[in-house]
Amino acid sequence: MIVEIGHFALILSLFVAALQGTLPMVGAHRQNQSLMAIAAPAALIQFALIVGAFAALTYAFVTSDFSVMNVASNSHTAKPMLYKISGVWGNHEGSMLLWALILAAYGAAIAAFGNNLRPSLKVRVLGVQSLIATGVLAFILLTSNPFLRLDPAPVNGNGLNPLLQDPGLAFHPPLLYLGYVGLSITFSFAVAALIEGRVDAAWARWVRPWTLAAWCFLTAGIVLGSWWAYYELGWGGWWFWDPVENASFMPWLAATALLHSAIVSEKRDSLKSWTIFLAIIAFGLSLLGTFLVRSGVITSVHAFASDPTRGVFILLLLVITIGGAFALFAWRGPQLKGSGLFQPVSREGGLLLNNFLLTVAAASVLLGTLYPLFIDVLELGKVSVGAPYFESVFVPMMIPMIMVMGIAPFLKWKRGDFSSASAKLKFAALATIIGGLLTWALIDRASAFAAFGIALAIWLFAATLTELAGRIKLFQVPLADSLSRLFRQPRASWGMTLAHGGLAIAIAGITASSAWKVESIQVMKFGDQVNVAGYTYTLKSVNEFQGPNYKGTRGTFIVTKGDDFKLTLEPEKRVYTVRAMPTTEAAIHPTFLGDLYAVVGDKDEKSGGYITRLYFNPLVPWMWVGAMIMVLGAAVSLSDRRHRVGAPMKSKLVSGGAPAE
């Protein structure tokens, strides 16, 4: 019964969404107050209905109601409660319902907290948001209904794909969707602004926190997914440039660009049509990601259930949504003239250059991801574009971007002075050169590239610190004054310092882990010793054990270094009983300088030993920590009063020396 109520609520929500997407829009056009008044309550009702539908599906999963096909195909009674719940979105139908839920949640947030928005803008934002919801809900009900019954009901279910039975992956989709779908709000703002033909500072001030929130979730989601791949796939890698990964990375690049161009639009009344364009493509790339993952047009090692009919539907959704927005953009875009002019050497100039680099990088990732499809459609053969392509294209584009990231905050708005900026940066430049040379000379003379990567990380870190020091007038005023200035820094500027500093730390981790990784594959018998990067691994035992819903094999390694370092690593191999599907659980011990990483494989029948794979992954923890600092930076900036929705907004003109935030 509860399942039927959920199904009914979902159907109702489609009608509510369709109404909310049309009537208030007509109302806003004709200045009809009573039609416009529908929008906000409708958004709240729509949200409540989808919450009901989602709760009903969750109930079916928690109570293991196998008469629901979705539950029968994706759950099992012998499954821990956490995975019964995460099983709700661990499948296509449920994950699309989550998508719709988050979409409606953002709409409801605008309806509830957007009271100080211009009424016509608010109504149009809600209208556009609801039109997207109409498409997504129709997609769910017509092609991917999670509430279909199964008659007769099977005695037990098929279990969740064991790879997904992992705490990391349980929360990866919700975070990622909060990010993806969060970009729908900026998209709705962009389309609403195009309909109104008006982009002002108030508009940009609204867009910024929403972009920031979406960016924060998206970053966290990508990092969680990457971390999962790192320890669950047992290959010691953390990023494979797989189409599914790229699908989340492209919107991230676009959102990062949007975040920065929105600053220019707000503070300088400039780059307006560029900001609108980025808002459209950021959400467009999110939809594209959904399309790529769900339609199966592109082969990926992450094989989710894919279905061409669903693909056609999502493609239509993509073309209508983004095509419509681009058509509006072509029509109204040229009218969006900004008043703020600036010189090429200025803070706007720096932000624009980096925006451009980010966008081009996103385009190059898109091209690489889609290239196999193009070749296939043109019947030129089957090809794959692997990591080497992405690395050789993406990395060179990021190098100038990071250099500019160091300088741009020192340039003034409108007209910057290159020589005074470089004078302030002489210490950072010195640290960079010394750090790079030391890395080259002491650590690795073979790879100038790695030294360069480390130097870039130092540059960004030092420049970010110099900028902070300049803001608190360190060494120019008494130290106590500097400290009190430090605590009075606006949170938005802390956000920039943390995000840029975090990126610097992550770059060091990325460079080191790709340049100096140590890998050792061999067959080991009990008592055998292998040396990896100065650590001695001894295979002590391999035991079988019974987990809650799997059979496991656990290898025990004793790792020693010198006299005072000793620890145990216990990697596992698991075979999940319901699906007879094996998975690998790597054992990882993070240290300051890198991860000790061990995987145990199959038994070698001839020698009686086990295949083992041992890694030393240098500075990998730095990567996770750096990424977490970036997320923290976004969160801190989001908590700034100036970003808080509903807070009184002073429109202030920022003078030259203000931070870029």
Added chain:
Amino acid sequence: MMKRKHRRLSFVALGILVLAAAAALILTAFEDNIVFFHSPTEIVEKFAKHELRPEQRLRIGGLVEEGSVSKTADGATTRFKVTDLNKSVVVEFRGLLPDLFREGQGIVAEGHYNNAIFTAREVLAKHDETYMPPEVAEALKKSGQWKPAEKKK
């Protein structure tokens, strides 16, 4: 007025410069890093005709031949045959195979082919066991084993 035009020009020039550099990067990267997919039959035949060279990176796909999986002396290298049921190719891979690697399963391997041995750098099997990689399906179709039946009409 002149100044404004000047400024605009410098933006456009910079934009074009970045675009051109990016295009050059992308083109060279495509040239060097695109890996073409071949069926076992194609690999055997194209090497016989010298249409492919040992230094080229290739992808091969097919089914792991029943009973062909063995370990070499060092124990960590696996040797198996990949077949499209027409021709088969010996593949060697050092390291841990994907969890879903089994005989009879469709797999895709990436590496180099030299002296009648395909040395794989990477072996991919799908995360989902009910799935046949499209490349493998393609290879089977090409080998004629898929029986794509002549058009009747």
Added chain:
Amino acid sequence: MNRLAYYIPLVLLGILAVYFAAGLGRDPKSLESVLIDQKVPEFSLPPIAGSSKGLSNTDLKNQVVLVNVFGSWCVACRVEHPFLMDLKEKNIVPVYGIDWREPDRKAGPRWLKKYGDPYTLIGDDPISKGAIAFGVTGAPETFFVDKNGLIRYKHMGPITAQNWSRTLKPILERLRKE
């Protein structure tokens, strides 16, 4: 010129959409449709362990039958399995099985013993010979073979009460009337 630049995104999206549409049409799963209305290709599969007769194309004659590809490892096969049992118990249509890619010889028989055997005859297909004859890309898949031994329809994914009554049963009835 400036105004025209604003149309670039729209044009690019259009080009992309054309490629996507073409890509969807070329989905490898549609490869097997070439087999529709063709004779069942020749194949002969040995019996599964514990059974005496296997399955070959000559068994599929003179009446409308279903050929179902399954495996004990296959998740969705479990979903449709009770329905196949139902077809057998109510004597609706004979179902022939292709036991595909079992990890070992005993896995298939064990699975059938546990859940019941809905099949008239079963061929053991560890190395995908039968599956390739039918152009199978995944399991479960079900083929409708008519009186003349022609493949007439292919159903991908589990058979459910719903898709049976909506799509598959009418097809069966139509084929019987021919």
